[in-house]
Amino acid sequence: MGVKIRIPxxxxxxxxxxxxxxxxxxxxxxxxxALIKQFPGLEGQLMDTQGVLLPKWMLYVNHRSVGYRETSKxx
Numbered sequence: 001m002g003v004k005i006r007i008p009x010x011x012x013x014x015x016x017x018x019x020x021x022x023x024x025x026x027x028x029x030x031x032x033x034a035l036i037k038q039f040p041g042l043e044g045q046l047m048d049t050q051g052v053l054l055p056k057w058m059l060y061v062n063h064r065s066v067g068y069r070e071t072s073k074x075x
Contacts, residue, residue: 003025004020005021007021008057011045013041015041016039032047
């Protein structure tokens with residue numbers, strides 16, 4: 001079963017107009033890597049060079065805000 005990621009309106013042009021993507025990954029970081037692999041235009045738009053979600057984005061897991069610091073490669 002995949003993980004659903006809602007793509008914000010401002011990034012949909014970089015994701016071929018897709019509003020909801022389904023990816024597989026064991027961690028939040030894995031899921032974002034899979035999303036970027038599926039939509040290369042998102043590279044540099046979501047995470048910094050260290051693999052941490054950029055602070056301009058909020059992250060929700062199971063409808064719970066987890067902020068941006070919980071997306072390191074070890075999460």
